[in-house]
Structures are given as structure tokens and as C-alpha cells.
Amino acid sequence: MEIRTVGVVGLGTMGAGIAQVSVQSGFDTIGREVSEELGARGRATIERYLSRGVEKGRLSEAEGDAALGRLTLTTELTDLAGCDLVIEAVLEELALKREVFAELDRVTRPDAVLATNTSALSVSEIAEATGHPERVVGMHFFNPAPVLPLVEIVRARESSDEAVDAAYRWAERTGKQPVRCNDTPGFIVNRILIPLLNDCVRVLDEAGVQPEEMDKAMANGAGWPMGPCALIDLIGIDVHVHASQALHAKLGEERMAADGKLGRKSGAGFYSY
Ligand SMILES: NC(=O)c1ccc[n+]([C@@H]2O[C@H](COP(=O)([O-])OP(=O)(O)OC[C@H]3O[C@@H](n4cnc5c(N)ncnc54)[C@H](O)[C@@H]3O)[C@@H](O)[C@H]2O)c1
Numbered sequence: 499m500e501i502r503t504v505g506v507v508g509l510g511t512m513g514a515g516i517a518q519v520s521v522q523s524g525f526d527t528i529g530r531e532v533s534e535e536l537g538a539r540g541r542a543t544i545e546r547y548l549s550r551g552v553e554k555g556r557l558s559e560a561e562g563d564a565a566l567g568r569l570t571l572t573t574e575l576t577d578l579a580g581c582d583l584v585i586e587a588v589l590e591e592l593a594l595k596r597e598v599f600a601e602l603d604r605v606t607r608p609d610a611v612l613a614t615n616t617s618a619l620s621v622s623e624i625a626e627a628t629g630h631p632e633r634v635v636g637m638h639f640f641n642p643a644p645v646l647p648l649v650e651i652v653r654a655r656e657s658s659d660e661a662v663d664a665a666y667r668w669a670e671r672t673g674k675q676p677v678r679c680n681d682t683p684g685f686i687v688n689r690i691l692i693p694l695l696n697d698c699v700r701v702l703d704e705a706g707v708q709p710e711e712m713d714k715a716m717a718n719g720a721g722w723p724m725g726p727c728a729l730i731d732l733i734g735i736d737v738h739v740h741a742s743q744a745l746h747a748k749l750g751e752e753r754m755a756a757d758g759k760l761g762r763k764s765g766a767g768f769y770s771y
Contacts, residue, residue: 499609499660501668505530505578506585507598509540509571512615513587515643518544521568522557522644523672528570528578537571544569547644576605583668585637587615595619596627603628611661613637617688618744621654621681631656635665638685647675654681683748692745695738698726 504525506517513529517540520527531537548562557565575598578584584606586598595614602612612634614624625634636652649669653662662678669676679686702712713725722729730738747753754760754767761767 499582499611499664501582501611501664501671502526503528503581504583504585504668505581505606506587507575507578507602508586508588509537509543510587511641512639512643513585514540514543515641516585516587516615516639517569518547518565518644519639519672519674521565522548522561524568525672526568526570528572528581530572530575530578532573534571534573537573541566541569541571575601578602579605579607581606581610583611583613583664585613585615590616590619592619592623595624599624599634600627603630609633611635611664613665615639618684618741618748621652622656625654625656632658633661635661636681636685637665637669640687647673648687649674649676650685650687651676651678652681652685653678684745688741688745692738692742695726695730696742699730702727 502525504520504527506513506520506527507530509517509529509531517527517529521544529537529540531540545566548557548565551557552559552562584602586595586602588594588598595616599612606612608630610633612628614621614634614636615638616624616636617638621634621636625631628634631654634654635657636650636654638650638652640646640648651662651666651669666676666678677686683689684692698712698716701707702709707715709727713727716722716725724732747756758764759766762771765771
């Protein structure tokens with residue numbers, strides 16, 4: 499299926515960035531926000547970044563205007579009925595995302611691809627809220643979406659090859675560098691990067707290292723473009739801690755506890771009793 503019209507649900511930090519990527523790549527894009535004010539704010543963010551691109555000579559003024567002209571705003575999910583691909587970027591709450599997907603499933607054509615930009619939730623659990631889980635995939639962009647090339651294309655339990663391929667090809671057409679992966683906690687980059695950054699923080703204390711020296715060490719010894727302390731500051735310590743907790747909850751012993759596997763006292767832990 500040829501993707502022509504794209505819907506973006508939520509024009510916050512990620513949604514505005516994703517909508518910008520889409521309009522700059524020539525796709526008619528419908529952005530849905532919960533209120534007209536928030537929609538206008540999302541459009542203003544995109545306009546600001548496009549103008550900055552014009553100032554820096556990355557695109558012409560005419561290209562910037564044309565890109566913005568491809569964006570339409572709505573507060574109604576039903577206005578996404580004609581979209582070939584819808585990317586959801588609302589708050590990181592499972593119940594909310596499931597609600598949005600159930601509604602998207604009702605209003606869009608059955609062959610439209612529905613993608614979530616979730617960082618840490620299970621794409622499969624979001625897909626289960628629809629009657630067509632085979633057309634649901636993850637498209638995990640990185641912040642800022644217009645700048646960072648990677649998009650993780652996540653295959654959920656029931657995603658079809660067609661849906662995964664359509665999302666992958668669309669990401670390529672926007673100039674991104676997509677990679678495919680299964681629906682596992684943290685996908686690829688966060689699964690590796692978050693524990694690694696936490697180890698860097700522990701080493702500060704263990705090895706008696708100052709943040710500047712840690713950053714110098716990793717930049718010069720491991721070739722990191724930015725040291726771990728500067729990177730955590732950029733991500734935001736609150737965002738990083740939240741991501742760490744979400745990952746930890748899905749891996750190892752916390753997941754066992756949530757499943758009621760408490761060891762001998764519950765009859766099951768690593769062994770069965
Ligand atoms: N910020 C990042 O670095 C980053 C990176 C990758 C993925 N993500 C993921 O992207 C998604 C959005 O994150 P963000 O940082 O853009 O958040 P944000 O707070 O900037 O935006 C949240 C969006 O959710 C919408 N929203 C809030 N309540 C809603 C409701 N009841 N119904 C419908 N929409 C509602 C808001 O209007 C807004 O558009 C999350 O799933 C997040 O995990 C974030």
C-alpha cells in the first residue's frame with residue numbers, strides 16, 4: 499500500500515517533531531490535538547523549527563511554506579479516516595493509548611497502518627485494544643525527531659509483514675534510518691543505553707570520578723560523541739529515572755513479582771514448589 503496521507507495523534511514534543519518530518523518529506527499530514535489551542539501550539543512549534551531551518555540555509559523559504567501548508571489540524575480522531583498511516587504520540591499511559599487505538603481502529607480503513615511512538619509500553623498490549631492487531635506496529639522516534647535519524651520499527655506479537663514493511667519504507671522515504679526489532683522492553687537503544695548510563699553514574703562514586711572526567715573518559719576512550727553525564731543532563735534526570743524504572747519493572751525480578759512469582763511462598767519463583 500502506498501502511503502500518501504499521514505495522521506499524527508498528539509502534537510507535543512514528539513508528535514510535533516514527527517509531523518514536521520512528515521510534512522517536510524512531502525506527505526499531507528493531519529495533526530490531532532485535544533484542543534484547538536494545543537493544536538495551534540503544535541503548529542507554532544513546527545513553524546519555528548522550519549523558520550530556523552530556513553535561516554540556517556537547510557531549506558528555502560518556499561520549501562518551508564510548502565511543508566507547513568501540508569499540515570492540517572483537527573481535534574477529532576474521525577478526521578483521520580482517510581489516513582494511510584497514523585502515528586500516535588500521546589502521553590505514555592497504557593489505558594490512554596489503548597483508548598486511542600480502539601478509536602483509530604474504528605475510524606480508519608482496515609488496511610491503514612497504525613503506529614505507536616511508545617518508549618516503554620508493550621506495543622502488543624496496545625495492539626490488543628484493536629480488532630486488527632496485525633496492522634499495529636511501533637515506530638519509536640528519538641528526540642528531537644526532526645534531527646535524530648534512528649526510528650526503531652517494532653514488530654508486535656501479531657504485526658503483519660506488510661505493516662512492518664510499510665512503516666519501514668515510509669521512514670526511509672522521510673530520510674530516516676529505520677531498524678526492525680521485536681517488541682521487547684526498551685527495544686534496542688534504550689535497553690542498552692539506560693542500564694549503561696546508570697552504570698556510568700555508579701562508577702562516579704565507586705571510582706571517585708568527577709562528571710567532567712567521566713565525560714572526558716568516555717569521549718576519548720570509547721568514542722562517545724557526548725559523555726554520559728552531559729547526556730543524562732540533556733535527557734533530563736527525571737525522564738531518565740522514569741525510563742530506568744519502566745525498564746526495571748519489565749525486566750527480571752520486578753516482572754516476576756508482578757506475575758505473582760514470589761518464590762517458595764507462592765509456589766513459584768525461579769523454580770516451582
Ligand atoms: N520525549 C521523548 O524524549 C520521547 C522519545 C521517544 C518517545 N517518546 C514517547 O512519545 C510519546 C509522547 O511523548 P512526548 O514527550 O511528546 O509528550 P508530551 O507531553 O510533549 O505530549 C503529550 C501529548 O499527549 C496529548 N494528550 C494528553 N492527554 C491526552 C488525552 N487524554 N487524550 C489524547 N491526547 C492527550 C497532549 O495533548 C500532547 O499532545 C510518549 O509515549 C513517550 O513515551 C518520548
